[in-house]
Amino acid sequence: MSWVSDYQYTWLQRIAFQTLKLSGHVPYHIAFVMDGNRRFARSKQLDKIEGHSRGFSKLADVLRWCLDMGIREVTTFAFSIENFKRSSEEVNGLFNLAREKFTKLLAECNRLDEHGIRIRVIGHIELLPEDLQRLIATAMLRTENNNKLFLNVAFAYTSRDEITQAVESVLSQSDKDTDTLQPTDINERLLDACLYTRHSPPPDLVFRTSGETRLSDFLMWQLSTSVLYFTHVLWPQITIWNFLASILAYQRDRCHLQDYRNRSRLESKELAKAGEFYSGRVQNFLEKLDNSRRQLLIRMASN
Amino acid sequence: MMQLICPVIGWLIWLFFYLHWQLQLLWRRLHALVCRSCDYWQCDQRELFKRASHELEKLPQHLVLVIAPDERYVDAALLKNILSYALNIGIKYLSIYDTRTARTGHVELSKLCEPTKSRAMLWPPSKQKEQNGNCNGTRNGYAGNGLHPTQLQVYQIGHDDCHALIADVCRELYEQSAEAKQKLLQKRETLTDAISAGLNKRLEFAVPEPELGIVFAKQTCTYGLLPWHVRFTEFHTHHSGRYFGARTFLQVLYKYARCEQRWGK
Secondary structure (H helix, E strand, O other): OOOOOOOOOOHHHHHHHHHHHHHOOOOEEEEEEEOOOHHHHHHHHHHHHHHHHHHHHHHHHHHHHHHHHOOOEEEEEEEEEEHHHEEEHHHHHOOOHHHHHHHHHHHHHHHHHHOOEEEEEOOOOHHHHHHHHHHHHHHHOOOHHHHHHOEEEEEOOOHHHHHHHHHHHHHHHOOOOOOOHHOOOOOOHHHHOOOOOOOOOOOEEEEEOOOOOOOOOOOHHHHHHEEEEEOOOOHHOHHHHHHHHHHHHHHHHHHHHHHHHHHHHHHHHHHHHEEEEEEEEHHHHHHHHHHHHHHHHHHHHHH | HHHHHHHHHHHHHHHHHHHHHHHHHHHHHHHHHHHHHHHHHOOHHHHHHHHHHOOOOOOEEEEEEEOOOOOOOOOOOHHHHHHHHHHHHOOEEEEEOOOOOOOOOOOOOOHHOEOOOOOOOOEOOHHHOOOOOOOOOHHHHOOOOOOOOOOOEEEEEEHHHHHHHHHHHHHHHOOHHHHHHHHHHHHHHHHHHHHHHHHHHHOOOOOOOOEEEEEEEEOOOOOOOOOOOOOOOEEEEEEEOOOHHHHHHHHHHHHHHHHHOOOOO
């Protein structure tokens, strides 16, 4: 199963798709909480891992729909740090599935290049087994020049860990460095730029399946202006109509949020100015952060 | 051909949505009027709460209300009712995140509740508590002399308590000595605990994280509410214009009681 499926649309689906695309605003960034794989497996009397595998197949369809809809960035919640609490059998099964999928991804990189898909894995990757770290780092480095669709896979991720990591990046700055950050440089704009998602805009739409109405520690910092869409359908059972319904709901709801969004954007800009975000000192710090993250990936890939 | 047909269909969909929205709003307001009248004549809702407190298998200890910047139907009277419902059912802590400005209907809680030395406010204020003890509970069909005679701890959450507060804690940690910073950086969990402690100190929060959130808005959005604290909060959206009475409140609690929290497992 490929990372992007060859989904065949019916004529009705094609019309619905084009209608939404042409008559309303298409979200730039969608985040998916792919919940319900295990409940799906239970309902069909399948193994849990088979449920997760079907969930991945569905992700390939969803990526195809996103590509065709013109969505530029997709973030998916694949594995939470909290999921380490699950049975070792299930955790190992999930890691094996990830190994299989990332190996497949590396084998079909040309296809990803053709679609311009860049893979970014966000999360505390060091918590994962070394061979998986290597595969992930290789996939990220291999696709880093693509820029048509950004696929962020949250793996070993929680938002609390991400925020802690951002604070850690600020605190780790050595006092001996020339041009060290000043306490006045530290504000939410700087922390925002230290998150794993520092090169991504906040999600416009957060889509959660399986009827749960919580966010499970996913992108808590980033989703303050996002439309949250909850549906009862389990992730492996999601259809193109559920996807289109979420886009329609976004198009309907975004106008109510637009003022709040504009205000937040303005506040963020003012904060950046007040905190000297664009000063050489802060920009050097962020450049160093990018370099150190890339160096870490290179080290992981060469292990 | 498709380029021509699709925008026309799209235009028709939006027209339908607009009409649907207007009719729905009209229906909600009429429904609210009827419900309010019913609640007025039905004097004692103690039975309702008594039954619910027997039936509900779990209750949130901490409830948070989120009010959207363009929400027009949540006023001081409704908030007072919600505070009373929460107290009656046995919720201990209630936080209110009102994103409106004074011009657009922001409700100042200090006018409703009794301030304390800490940030927490108490509901009902002592004076009213005494009065409630003697009243026959006919205000808006709701009795304030419910099942839980204690006072409710109320917190007002502001915009500055959200992302900005995390940045403040980061700044505070950054200004520590190099040795203290090194200690924090040894293990990520230590730093997480330090951030939690710093935030709770500033929020003066000695309370559990909110387990349930009710969003009063036209759509579901967190509006940046406490990104550190609401990670496992169940959100329920109460659409703008709909009536919110004791029954609605209890329905939300029943829905919450049915939710299964798995904590990653």
